[in-house]
Amino acid sequence: MSQREGASRTERLQGLTPEGFEALLAQLDPDREKAGMLYETIRRKLVRLFEWRGCASPEDLADETINRVARRLGEGVELRSNDPYGYFCGVAHLVYKELLRRASREQRALASGDWPPACEEEEPSDVRLDCLRRCLAKLPPDQRDLILRYYHGKSDQGEGNIRNRQELAREAGIEMNALRIRVHRVRRKLESCVQACLSH
Amino acid sequence: MKSNPTDDELLRSYLLGELNPDAADDLERRLLTEDGLFELSEAIEADLLAEYAQGLLAPAERERVQRRLASSPQGRERLLLAHSLSRLAAGEPKAEVLPFVPHAATPSRRPMLRWAALAAGLLAAAGLAWLTLEQPRAYRVAGEQERPAPVIAAVPRAHEVPKPPAPSTTPPPAPTPAPEPVKVVFQLALTSLRGAESAEKLRVPAGAGTVELQISVEGMEDLASFHLTVRNRKAETVWEGTGLKPKNLQGVRALVVDLPAERLSAGVYEIQAQGLSPGSEPEDLSPLQVEVVREGRG
Structure with a gap:
C-alpha cells in the first residue's frame, strides 16, 4: 500500500491519527507493503462479518473497530504475533455489542416496539438485467455456462436444483464446496461488472 | 482450510x-x-x-x-x-446474452455516487440535528442577547450556535474597549458513529473564555447520569466531569458542560462517555471525536 493510499484510508477512519495508523501497520508486518495488504484483508473481512451479523452500516463499524485497535496500539498495547486477528475480533465484538445496546434502546423508544422489515422484496430493473446480460457475454463460455446452470432453479424444483449442482460438481470432477467457490469467483466478476455497467 | x-x-x-x-x-x-x-x-x-x-x-x-x-x-x-x-x-438457459458493447472510457461515477450519498446522509443528519435542537438554540440566543458582552461571530453551522441577528432598531455599537471573554456553544450528539470526514469541528474564536458543549443524549432515558472525559490526542485528560445529569433544553435531553477555552488548544480531542443507571454497571458509550480549530489568532 502506498503512503498516499494509507493516508487516504487514515482520513476515512474516525479520529485515527497517522501515528496510530503507522503503529497498526508496524504491528501487522515489518514489511509495509505486506502490512498494507494484510490491513486491507482484515478490513474487508470485518466489513463482511458485520454484514453477516445483520448490521446496516458494516463499513462504519469495521472502521470503528480498526480505529479502536489502532488507538490501543498507539497507547503501547502489542498484538500477539501468533494471533494478530484475536484482538481485532475482540474489539469487533465490543463494537457490535455497543451497537446492540444502542439498537435495543432505540427499539424501546419506538412506540410500536417492532422493527420494520430489514428490506422489501425488490425486483431487478430492466437496466440491471441488461447490464447482467452484457457482463455474462464478457465471460468465457465455460464460466457463463457454469453460472447459468448453477443458478437454474425454480421454486418448485428445490430438489432438482440440488441435483443440478451435484451433477455440475460431478462433471467438473470437484467437491460441492469447490464448485461453490468456483461459482462464487465468477459471481464476483459479474458483481463488479454489473456495478460498473450501472454506473455508466 | x-x-x-x-x-x-x-x-x-x-x-x-x-x-x-x-x-x-x-x-x-x-x-x-x-x-x-x-x-x-x-x-x-x-x-x-x-x-x-x-x-x-x-x-x-x-x-x-x-x-x-x-x-x-x-x-x-x-x-x-x-x-x-x-x-x-x-x-435464458441457453445463455442468450447480449453482445458486449464496450463503453467509452469515462471514469466510473461510482465514487461520485458514493460521496453524493454520503453527503446526502450528512445533510440529512445535520438537518435532523438542526430540527431537533432548534428550540434550545433559540433559547440560548435569547439568553445571550440579554448580556452586554459582544456575541461570537461564528460561521453558522448545524451544530453551532450562530451569531444572533442584531436587532434592526439597534444603532451600531460605539467603539468599545477590549471585549470580555465570552461563551461559545456547540451542540453535539453521542449516539452515532462518525467517520473522520464528519468529525465535528469546533471553531473557537479568539476571545472565547468558555466553551459550552450541549451534548444530546436523546434515546438514553435509562441512563440517569453520565461521566464525561475529554482527552487530547496524547490521551491526556483536559477535562473530566462525573455525575452529570441531563438537562431539558426545550424538549431535548442534553448534557451541558462548560470547559475553560484556554484548555482547548487547537487539535483533535476525544470525548469519552459513560452512562450510569441505578443498580447497573456503567455503560461505555461510543466516544465522540471533535477537532478544535482556534480562529482569529496569528
Missing part, C-alpha cells in the same frame, strides 16, 4: 443467525484467520441469497436472510444480483 460438511452446516447456521453466541464468536475468529473458510462463507451466503430469490427457503429462513444478509446496501445489491441471475438462468 477445512471444507468438510461440518463447515458447510456451521456456516449456513451462522449466516442464518442460528448459532449460539459462543459458537458464532469462535467461527468469526476462524473466518478472520482462514481465508479459505472465509471464501466458502461468501459462497454459501450467495447460495442462500439465490435460494431466497428462487423461493426455496422456509418463511423463517427468508426472514433471517432479509434481516441479516440483506440489511446493508451491499447485501441488497447481492440479493438483486441473485434475483437477476436466477431470472436469466431460468428464462
Whole structure:
C-alpha cells in the first residue's frame, strides 16, 4: 500500500491519527507493503462479518473497530504475533455489542416496539438485467455456462436444483464446496461488472 | 482450510443467525484467520441469497436472510444480483446474452455516487440535528442577547450556535474597549458513529473564555447520569466531569458542560462517555471525536 493510499484510508477512519495508523501497520508486518495488504484483508473481512451479523452500516463499524485497535496500539498495547486477528475480533465484538445496546434502546423508544422489515422484496430493473446480460457475454463460455446452470432453479424444483449442482460438481470432477467457490469467483466478476455497467 | 460438511452446516447456521453466541464468536475468529473458510462463507451466503430469490427457503429462513444478509446496501445489491441471475438462468438457459458493447472510457461515477450519498446522509443528519435542537438554540440566543458582552461571530453551522441577528432598531455599537471573554456553544450528539470526514469541528474564536458543549443524549432515558472525559490526542485528560445529569433544553435531553477555552488548544480531542443507571454497571458509550480549530489568532 502506498503512503498516499494509507493516508487516504487514515482520513476515512474516525479520529485515527497517522501515528496510530503507522503503529497498526508496524504491528501487522515489518514489511509495509505486506502490512498494507494484510490491513486491507482484515478490513474487508470485518466489513463482511458485520454484514453477516445483520448490521446496516458494516463499513462504519469495521472502521470503528480498526480505529479502536489502532488507538490501543498507539497507547503501547502489542498484538500477539501468533494471533494478530484475536484482538481485532475482540474489539469487533465490543463494537457490535455497543451497537446492540444502542439498537435495543432505540427499539424501546419506538412506540410500536417492532422493527420494520430489514428490506422489501425488490425486483431487478430492466437496466440491471441488461447490464447482467452484457457482463455474462464478457465471460468465457465455460464460466457463463457454469453460472447459468448453477443458478437454474425454480421454486418448485428445490430438489432438482440440488441435483443440478451435484451433477455440475460431478462433471467438473470437484467437491460441492469447490464448485461453490468456483461459482462464487465468477459471481464476483459479474458483481463488479454489473456495478460498473450501472454506473455508466 | 477445512471444507468438510461440518463447515458447510456451521456456516449456513451462522449466516442464518442460528448459532449460539459462543459458537458464532469462535467461527468469526476462524473466518478472520482462514481465508479459505472465509471464501466458502461468501459462497454459501450467495447460495442462500439465490435460494431466497428462487423461493426455496422456509418463511423463517427468508426472514433471517432479509434481516441479516440483506440489511446493508451491499447485501441488497447481492440479493438483486441473485434475483437477476436466477431470472436469466431460468428464462435464458441457453445463455442468450447480449453482445458486449464496450463503453467509452469515462471514469466510473461510482465514487461520485458514493460521496453524493454520503453527503446526502450528512445533510440529512445535520438537518435532523438542526430540527431537533432548534428550540434550545433559540433559547440560548435569547439568553445571550440579554448580556452586554459582544456575541461570537461564528460561521453558522448545524451544530453551532450562530451569531444572533442584531436587532434592526439597534444603532451600531460605539467603539468599545477590549471585549470580555465570552461563551461559545456547540451542540453535539453521542449516539452515532462518525467517520473522520464528519468529525465535528469546533471553531473557537479568539476571545472565547468558555466553551459550552450541549451534548444530546436523546434515546438514553435509562441512563440517569453520565461521566464525561475529554482527552487530547496524547490521551491526556483536559477535562473530566462525573455525575452529570441531563438537562431539558426545550424538549431535548442534553448534557451541558462548560470547559475553560484556554484548555482547548487547537487539535483533535476525544470525548469519552459513560452512562450510569441505578443498580447497573456503567455503560461505555461510543466516544465522540471533535477537532478544535482556534480562529482569529496569528
